[in-house]
Amino acid sequence: MSISKPSIPKGTRDFGPIEMARRNYILETxxxxxxxxxxxxxxxxxxxxxxxxxxxxxxxGDQLLFKILxxxxxxxxxTMEDLAQGAPSMLPKISEKGLRYDLTVPFARFVVxxxxxxxxxxxxxxxxxxxxxxxxxxGRYREFYQCDADVVGTDSLVCEAEIxxxxxxxxxxxxxxxxxxxxxxxxxxxxxxxxxGAPGKEQELCVAIDKLDKIxxxxxxxxxxxxxxxxxxTEKLAPMVLRQPDGNAESIAFxxxxxxxxxxxxxxxxxLVEVFSLLDKLGGExxxxxxxxxxxxxxxxxxxxxxxxxxxxVSIGSVSGGGRxxxxxxxxxxxxxxxxxxxxxxxxxxxxxxxLGLFQDLSESPxxxxxxxxxxxxxxxxxGILSKLRNAGIASEIFPEVAKIKKQFVYADxxxxxxxxxxxxxxxxxxxITLKNLKSGEQQTMDFDGVLAELT
RNA sequence: GUGAUUGUAGCUCAGCUGGUUAGAGCGCUGGUUUGUGGCACCAGAGGUCGCCGGUUCGAACCCGGUCUUUCACCCCA
Numbered sequence: 323m324s325i326s327k328p329s330i331p332k333g334t335r336d337f338g339p340i341e342m343a344r345r346n347y348i349l350e351t352x353x354x355x356x357x358x359x360x361x362x363x364x365x366x367x368x369x370x371x372x373x374x375x376x377x378x379x380x381x382x383g384d385q386l387l388f389k390i391l392x393x394x395x396x397x398x399x400x401t402m403e404d405l406a407q408g409a410p411s412m413l414p415k416i417s418e419k420g421l422r423y424d425l426t427v428p429f430a431r432f433v434v435x436x437x438x439x440x441x442x443x444x445x446x447x448x449x450x451x452x453x454x455x456x457x458x459x460x461g462r463y464r465e466f467y468q469c470d471a472d473v474v475g476t477d478s479l480v481c482e483a484e485i486x487x488x489x490x491x492x493x494x495x496x497x498x499x500x501x502x503x504x505x506x507x508x509x510x511x512x513x514x515x516x517x518x519g520a521p522g523k524e525q526e527l528c529v530a531i532d533k534l535d536k537i538x539x540x541x542x543x544x545x546x547x548x549x550x551x552x553x554x555x556t557e558k559l560a561p562m563v564l565r566q567p568d569g570n571a572e573s574i575a576f577x578x579x580x581x582x583x584x585x586x587x588x589x590x591x592x593x594l595v596e597v598f599s600l601l602d603k604l605g606g607e608x609x610x611x612x613x614x615x616x617x618x619x620x621x622x623x624x625x626x627x628x629x630x631x632x633x634x635x636v637s638i639g640s641v642s643g644g645g646r647x648x649x650x651x652x653x654x655x656x657x658x659x660x661x662x663x664x665x666x667x668x669x670x671x672x673x674x675x676x677x678l679g680l681f682q683d684l685s686e687s688p689x690x691x692x693x694x695x696x697x698x699x700x701x702x703x704x705x706g707i708l709s710k711l712r713n714a715g716i717a718s719e720i721f722p723e724v725a726k727i728k729k730q731f732v733y734a735d736x737x738x739x740x741x742x743x744x745x746x747x748x749x750x751x752x753x754x755i756t757l758k759n760l761k762s763g764e765q766q767t768m769d770f771d772g773v774l775a776e777l778t
Numbered sequence: 779g780u781g782a783u784u785g786u787a788g789c790u791c792a793g794c795u796g797g798u799u800a801g802a803g804c805g806c807u808g809g810u811u812u813g814u815g816g817c818a819c820c821a822g823a824g825g826u827c828g829c830c831g832g833u834u835c836g837a838a839c840c841c842g843g844u845c846u847u848u849c850a851c852c853c854c855a
Binding site for chain 2: 327329332380382383385386424452454456457458459460461462463466467468469639640641642643665666667668669670694696726727728729730731732733734735736742744746747748756758760763765
């Protein structure tokens with residue numbers, strides 16, 4: 323057997339030390355914010371039973387599920403007839419588990435299984451990888467992290483306002499100043515369908531409108547015709563779609579007037595107004611937040627507020643999004659659980675911060691000092707110092723083998739360690755320690771307490 | 779899933795219409811310097827040209843397949 327070059331599966335990535343430092347910075351910032359707002363962390367297994375996963379994401383989604391072959395003789399249940407009927411008939415007999423496709427469905431499963439133990443409203447966040455057998459592209463991977471926070475078991479619009487606050491807090495910490503949180507309400511879209519004389523067709527309307535900034539109004543109009551919208555309907559829609567965006571107050575006034583004959587639409591507008599009002603009471607301003615009545619988001623289960631966050635001037639799609647849903651757990655036999663949730667796209671946020679050069683001070687090693695030494699006795703002496711340093715809470719390491727002093731310094735330099743302690747015969751004789759600042763090149767000899775004072 | 783696209787040293791990339799021994803910069807190793815890293819100079823190592831097959835006297839270069847990368851569609855974070 324020949325030795326082949328190692329590789330990793332398509333659409334997966336390794337994260338080296340620098341990437342991990344940066345990813346952890348992103349994740350810690352987000353976790354910090356979630357905890358500050360009272361969310362508790364949850365984890366679920368990488369694999370779920372296929373029955374839990376299938377049928378939740380549409381036909382497309384089922385195809386994108388990674389299935390896990392049964393252990394042992396996975397063909398033992400398969401008959402010749404199954405084989406002749408092809409994959410759909412074979413699948414349940416050779417696979418009963420799959421990798422999770424998102425965090426929402428496992429969460430719904432969790433809520434149903436633990437409904438009697440949970441305290442509602444239940445606020446949880448969950449940060450774990452998910453897998454999709456998609457074709458990879460820039461910013462799209464087969465394994466990627468989702469970072470979800472949801473509140474279930476309450477209709478309160480305080481949750482919506484808090485989501486806006488959390489998004490703003492996270493992005494402010496990252497130093498992002500050019501981004502837009504687009505906000506809409508699914509009820510406004512429902513009302514829109516009624517107002518243009520196509521009631522009940524908001525689903526089709528959403529799918530088409532969602533492509534507006536991508537393909538333009540003319541193409542969207544064609545698609546609407548194909549989906550059975552009348553000429554009159556698209557003519558009524560046009561002024562709303564082509565309306566130049568101005569302030570949130572102006573947009574709200576425009577749509578409140580427009581929706582006056584639609585009960586649902588009016589409720590949508592009222593909810594939006596209420597969210598903004600709560601945001602204000604919570605001390606949040608409307609900066610970065612834009613009411614976009616054309617924001618649809620493809621997902622069919624949203625029923626109230628919808629959010630999407632885009633960073634301006636970068637060629638990367640949305641970095642965060644979410645919305646309110648009425649019936650998260652219905653498919654698992656627990657109807658009436660509503661909630662609101664959103665998600666940060668960690669991988670995309672990474673790309674954005676990278677592209678904008680916003681990762682600055684993470685290159686420095688967390689190791690404060692490295693002990694260099696000139697021989698076996700000196701190294702042994704250094705081990706004692708190392709122990710004392712660590713007991714004092716100073717991140718430190720010793721060059722772990724006897725080596726040329728140059729090699730040891732190069733190592734410390736490459737790891738961007740701030741200080742070096744040099745142990746030689748002179749230090750051992752005098753009991754003093756030579757401490758060198760590797761950034762400035764300055765060096766002085768002192769006792770251990772002096773070193774501690776310098777390093778803390 | 780459909781249609782394109784990419785692959786040469788650890789990294790970024792040259793390599794002419796197919797023609798001797800595939801190059802550069804950076805990085806790496808050693809030395810100038812056996813008590814000191816970054817800078818400089820000197821020397822050196824490192825490549826089955828993604829993989830498999832085909833055409834040809836001869837393939838990094840042409841053809842087919844495959845894997846990978848990137849892009850558009852679909853969908854999505």
